[in-house]
Amino acid sequence: MKRATTLFFVLTFYFFSFSQQVEFLPGDWENPAVFEKGQNVPHAFHIPYESVDNAIQNMPRKCENYQLLNGQWKFKWVETPQKVPKDFWKPDFDDTQWDEIKVPANWQMEGYGHPKFRNVAMSIENDPPNVPDYYNPTGCYKTKFTVPENWENKEVMLRFEGIKSASYIWVNGQQVGYNQGGFEPAEFNLASFIKKGENDLAVQVIRFSDGSYLENQDMWRLSGIFRDVKLYAQPKTFIHDHYVVTDFDENYKDATLTVETHIRNKLPEAKTGEIVVDVYDIEGRSILKDGSLQEDFEVDSMGNMKVQLSTLIVDPPQWSAEFPTLFTMLVQLKNTNGKVTEAFTQKIGFREVEYKDKILTVNGVPVKLNGVNSHMHHPEHGQAVPLETLKQDLLLMKQHNINCVRTCHYPPTPEYIALADELGMYIFDEVGDEAHNNINLSEKPEWTEMYRDRSRKLVYRDRNHPSVIVWSAGNESGSGQNINEVIKTGKAIDPSRPAWMYGGNTFYIPFEDVVGPRYWVPMDYKNLAQGKVLPANDMRASFMDEYLAATGNGLGGMDEYWEYIWKYPRLTGGAIWDWISPGINTPRWTLPDLSPQKIDGQIMGRPLFQQGVYGWGLEFSGHDDWVEFYRDPSLDITKQLTIDFWVKPSEIPQANVFIAKGKHGYGIQMDDAETLEFYVHGDKRISAKTKVDSGFYENWHHISGLYNGSSLQLFVDNKRVATTSYDGIISSTPFPLCIGREAESQDQGEHSGRMSRMVIDNVRVFNKAVNINNIEDEKEGLVLHLNFEEDEKDGDFYAVGLGGRTYGIIWPDRTVQPEINQIKRSGQPVKFEAIDIENGVLKVTNRHHFKNLNELEGFWQITVDGETSQRGFFVCDIPAGETGEITIDYRRPRIESTTECLLEVSFLLKENLNWAPKGHEIAWEQFAVPTDYYFVDEEEIKQKITASEDENYIRISGNDFKYTIDKKTGSFVSLKYKGTEYLEGGPEFMVWRAPIANDIDPWGSYMVGSSNKTPGRGRSIDNQLRTLGMRDLLPGVEEYELFQVNNNEVILKMDVFSNSSLDPARRKDQWFFSSAFERKEIWTFSADGSIHLEQEIIPHGPMPEMLQKVGLQFQLPKSFNSVQWYGRGPFENYPDRKTGAKVGLYHSTTDSMYVPYIIPQEYGNRSDVRWLKVHNEDGKGLMIEGNEPLNFSLHKYSTDNLSRAMYTYELEEAPNTILNVDYEVSGVGGTAIRQLQKYRVRPDVKKYSITIKPF
Structure with missing residues (x-):
């Protein structure tokens, strides 16, 4: 039997805990130098079996040396560490009155505390390394476990795969250890703490620590014990770690298999034994031609050593994402008598990663990576994602030609990596450091070891997995020396993967091996590929770790990137931001509006009902609680205004919003701790302010703000305390009215720290100035009234938190969004x-x-x-x-x-x-x-057609039809065919579509220009359209000519102006030019009922950077809810996201064409449509075709409703079917990179024609 080469040496740098009690200090969680106490050195985890057969079967639940401590634990949640029950960690502590909580789980998902979504900002005051002492939720966990008799004289390890943010561990009342690093494993040796039989385990988890400043990822901020808790036993002389390397020869045919095992001896005397390694294929056959790899060893007392074995494997099947061939490696530790004392298996794959000459290769082959970023997220379980869901994610990716995942922005659960090995997915495995709000931490030496610790734990855990091809040094954490230390640390642990990259916003970082960029336009990416960006001697490959942000109806322009990725060897590919939409399934609790408008308020977050002035009031904790209202037109108050409520405020060191409709609308708030402000916004912000003293807080006050068209007046406890002159109008903003939140600024995850802290009662809003002395009896002008006496549960919805972003190409329930088809196609x-x-x-x-x-x-x-x-x-x-x-x-x-x-x-x-x-x-x-x-001869039209008119209408009639057109607007009043009404309104000329998620996001908004924009009127192209009055165009016929050509044909020529609607945000004394679209139209009516329309569109006056669309909207009878078309489909597609949809003949319905984006928006377009037929169940309907391919969508919600709704529950089906037939539609673009220039509809002179045929 051939012996493999073996190397012995003592690991002088290796540190192990010695199972002695550690000291817990109150300041541990605010000290960057303290991030662990009493932990084992990181290593690759394995389950230690006592027999070869059991190891090969690898059934953990049947392993005699392994316990999974998941299940129901005793749990106590308190607001700060100082409120932790005294001595709760003692075994005799009475926890019978405590709750029970599921482990693993995020406690916020179990109803404790407040889930918060942030992007760049911290959810606490930003003051590293300090965290709040007034609010730092802490979870106290207790459970019991039993040590079996066969664990006597063994090393017993307790392993947490994920526990966030800081945690203390006690066993049987003794201090075991401390951990920071929410997504990395933490392991403790319990040998000196446990006893036979039942043992007591206590864990204190602190939500915020200095480590939180490195966990500032764009996601829901959650906490708790949210991954597996494992307990396992090993012999006194045991395998602590193992490392597998497969190194191919220069032809990538034969591979040297090297297996390192790290042996530890916890006995006071030296120990000898043998390491035996076997490798089996899927059929159970050994691939080691000369038999098992074996080597004797002798390890010193209380010593450590590494045993390295290697052998040549001739032409092994290689692991790749296309052929994920795995082998089972069996490792045995035998004593001097040949008895197996420890055995385990590890799935391995023969795979080698290199980067050279600007190319990233796998097994010597340059690879192209069609990737996604993927958070660990589940709508019910938060970051404790079930195994079946993880597998579902990877299956969906594979089915849509996705071959790469960047694990943003932390290590995923270990099972995810194992599934990637099995199914075939390339992994960019990311260190859990993101300090987006404090990037200078990457330059501070006092934080270096915390950065390095997270690198160590990740690389040791995952370095044996073939799916991991590149390590990532974190994300948006600065570019200082600490990032370099992360990479150096990782390379020392795993030299087999030479490629490290880093997800920073700085493009040129010399110490990464794979460069970006991220969020460049395709042409800049091409310049990089052509050597126009980096120095000529820079040999690094390029991978865009983020390049298209898919938010809502987006992901346009992907083909343009992949044109260059396929063309240029240096361009490896990219990862889309990101995979899963971050919605949390949340009960919908509403507060009835007692005004005639019935605009019920939606409770967001977890405010509590408390004693109010008249009954119940609503208490806001300061932790992302608010009440939000539908953006109803009645709340777009522009003239007179009265706001009235009772409030008991609490002091916070930042703005405390009571009620507001955006920063540029109106509201009442504590501008700071000493200033109460009532404001409205016209051309500028106008405020009535007053100072308050400390006695103002924690007491009830009656607050009123009144604007009567000439002045703002602020009242406190029925006394006027401030007056400011103003005679303008109030800007109508597209932001929702909220209690406890100002939605324009406290949005998109950029708000740091707390929100409103108060109890509020009896809120009223009027669209007139009201005498506050008689306000209780006033009904006229009342547009909102909440008294908080009732609340109603009405189903569930996906909450997106303060962040409001809905990244993702699948919905939280794992239903795919239409964009995923383009990913499949482009790659x-x-x-x-x-x-x-x-x-x-x-x-x-x-x-x-x-x-x-x-x-x-x-x-x-x-x-x-x-x-x-x-x-x-x-x-x-x-x-x-x-x-x-x-x-x-x-x-x-x-x-x-x-x-x-x-x-x-x-x-x-x-x-x-x-x-x-x-x-x-x-x-x-x-x-x-x-x-x-x-050619088929056209049938001769034998019917006759006539035309007539009166003062208001033009009438076109034939044997089977009668059409009526309004002479003032140019729209149809009626389109009757064979006695059935086919049209309830329109066709209306439109350039507005409901804003997509990219439109309402500030990120990337600079790419659509800054001209014709009004502060507060929106964040993107929707602002320009609102500013220019193009949201609702007002049609008017300037002139027309009606004549009958013959018995078979009537022609109507009209010159129609679609004028800008009045913009109330502009002052009456401010001169500005109106915008309009002139429509020169020729309507040709044939005796068979068909209608041919030729339009020339001529823009006049100021114009936006681009138009969202140019087309017609038809209001059809509700029964017209089926459609057939020949064009691209069957799923939604847009001009910059259409090549993934085949041209074909498709059928659908109004319901089926609805795309349930989490934020309601424009949806359902079909591109390159040659013709379409919309009809009812009787087969009656309209056929429409153009002289060029058209776009169309069939909506069951009005454009106005889609434009105003922020949540799907705010949608109400329209009384009719809305058919959009568009000549041109702008693309959807991405969030960071908006529509590429070629996909923008320009406001130019345009000519179109369509034919409408009733049937």
């Missing part, structure tokens, strides 16, 4: 090109890295207007990375001249795989094919 691993389409000759480029196309099934079909007329299969033998030709043997179609013929080719899975079923489509393309046309 598809096969390219088709037509060489000789008439003879069916195509060039096929196999962009797989390792897979031959003969492992897939080729399929083709010929479609005529979407209907399949021919189909077949083909075989394609093209190795990975190569190009070949195929010939599709189709018959030349003979079709009508008005139809379209396409050849569609695709590759499908030949067989079921562990991530998708047989027949799953991998890649596809469509080509127009030459045809033989024949």
Whole structure:
């Protein structure tokens, strides 16, 4: 039997805890030098079995040396560490009155404390390393575990896979250890603390610590014991760590397998033994041709040593994302008698990662990475994500050609990495450091060891997983020396992966091995690839760790990035921000509005009902509690205003908002701790302010703010305390009215610290100036009234917190969003090109890295207007990375001249795989094919048509129809066909669509220009349209001409101006030019009822940077709820996100076309539509086709409702069906990178035509 090379040495740098009681100090959690006490050195975890058979079966629940302590624990939540029950950690402490909590779980998801969403900002006052002493929620956990008899004389380890943020551990009343680092494992040796039989475990978890400043990720800020808690026993001489390296030869054929085992001896005498390593394939056959790897060892008393074994493996099957071949490595530790004292298995893969000559390679092959960033998030469980959900995520990714995950911005749960090994997913494994609000921490030496500790724990934990191909040194934590230390530390632990990168916003960081950039436009990315950005001697590959932020209806422009990624070797790919929308499933509690408007308030966060002035009041904790109202038009108050309420405020060192409609609207707040302010905003902010003393707080006060058109007046306890002259109007802002929040500034996760602290009662808002002495009896002008006496539960919704961002390409429940189809398409691993389409000759480029196309099934079909007329299969033998030709043997179609013929080719899975079923489509393309046309004679129209008019209307009539047109607006009043009304309004010319999530996000808003914008009117292009009055255009006919050509045709020529609506935010004495669109229209009515419209659109006056759309909106009867179209589909698509949708013939309904984005917005567009038919269940409807391909959407909600709603529960079905037929639609772009220039609809002179046919 061949012996492997073995290396022995004492690890002088290796430190182990010695199971002695540590000292807990009150300031531990505010001291950057203290981030662990009493912990074992990080290592790769394994379950220690006592037999080879059990180790190979690897069933942890049957392991005699392993316990999972998950389950119901006793739990006590308190507001600060100072309020922790005294001596709760003692075994005899009476916890019978405590609650029980599930472990693992985030306690916020179990109803304790307050979940908070932040991006850059901290959710506490920003003062590193200090954290608040007045509010630092602390969870006290207790449970018991039993030490079996066979654990006597063994080392017993307690391991927490995730516990956040700071935690103290006691066993049997003794101090065991301390930990910081929420997403990294913490392990403690309990050998000197435990006893036979039942043992007591107590854990104190503190929500905020100095470590929180390195956990400032863009996500929900949650805490608790939220990952597995493990207890396991090992012999006194045991394997502490193991490290597997597979190193291929220069031809990437044969591999040297090296296995390092780190042995520790806890006995007072030296110990000898043997390490035995075997490796088995999936069939259980050993791949070690010369038998097991074996080596004797002798380890000193209380000593440590490393045993290294290696051997050559001839031509092993390689691990890659395409072929995730895994082997089972069995490691045995035997004593001098040959008895197995410890055995475990580890899944390994033969895989080598290198970067050289500006290229990142896997097993010597340059790779392209179609990646996503992925948080650990679940709508019910927070960051304690169930295993089945983790697997579902990876399956969805694989099915949509995603082959890479960046684990933003912390180590994922260990099971996730194991699943990536199994299913085949490249992982950029990220260290859990983000100090986005304090990037200078990366330069401070007192924080260095905390940074390094997080690197150590991650790399030791995951370095044996083949799926991990690149380490990431964290995210947005600055670019100081501490980041360099993170990388140096990791490289020392794992030299097998030379590639480290860092997710910073600084592009050029010399100590990373893979450069960005992030959030560059495609052309800049191209310049990088062409050597125009970095020095010529910079050999680093490029990977965009974030490049498109997919928020709501977005992810436009992906093809433009992938054009360059496929073209240039240096460009490895990128990871989209991000995978999962961060909604938390939340009960919807409403407060009835007693005013005639019935604008019920939605309770956000977790405020509490307390004693008020007239009954119940609502208490806001300062921790993201507020009440929000639908953006109802009645709250867009622009003239007179009265706000009235009772409040008992608490003092906070920042603005304390009582009620507000944005910063540029109106509201009453504590501007600071000493100043009460009533404000309105016109061209500028106008305030009535008064000073308050300390006696103002913790007492009830009657507050009123009144604006009567000439002055602002502020009243406290019925006394006027401030007056300010003003005779302008109040700006109408698109931000919601809130109690306890000012939504314009306290938004998008940038708000640091606390929000409102108060108890409030009896809130009233009037759209007139009211005499406050008679306000209790006043009813006129009342638009809002809450008395807090009742609340109602009305279902659930996805809360997005103060952040309000809805990143993600799948919804929280794992339903996919339409954008995911574009990811699949842009990154598809096969390219088709037509060489000789008439003879069916195509060039096929196999962009797989390792897979031959003969492992897939080729399929083709010929479609005529979407209907399949021919189909077949083909075989394609093209190795990975190569190009070949195929010939599709189709018959030349003979079709009508008005139809379209396409050849569609695709590759499908030949067989079921562990991530998708047989027949799953991998890649596809469509080509127009030459045809033989024949012409069909048009039927002679025998009906007659007549035209008439009166003072108000024009009437066009035929045998089967009667159309009525309003002479003032140019819109149809009626469109009757065969006795049925087909139209309830329109067609209305529109350039406004409901703002998409990117429009309401400030990030990237600079990319749509700054002209024609008004502060407070929105954050993006929607601001320009509101400022110019284009949200609601006012049509008016300037002139018209009506004449009858013959008995079969009537022509109506109209010159219509769609004028800007009056902008109330502009002062009456301010001169400005109006905007308008002139529409020169020619309506041709035929005797068969068909209508042909030619339009020339001419813009006048100031114009926005771009138009959201140019088109027509039809109000159809509600029964017209079915649609058939020939164009792109079946799912939603937009001009910059359409190539993932095939051209075909599709059917849908109004309900099915709805896309439930978490924030309601524009949805459901279909691009490149040749024709569409909207109809009722009787088959009656309208057919519309254009002279060029159209866009259309069918909505069940009005555009106004979609524009105003911030939550899906605010949507109310319209009384009719809304059909949008758009000549042009701007793309959706991304959040950071908005619509690329080519996808913007410009306000230019345009000509269009469509034909409308009732049937």
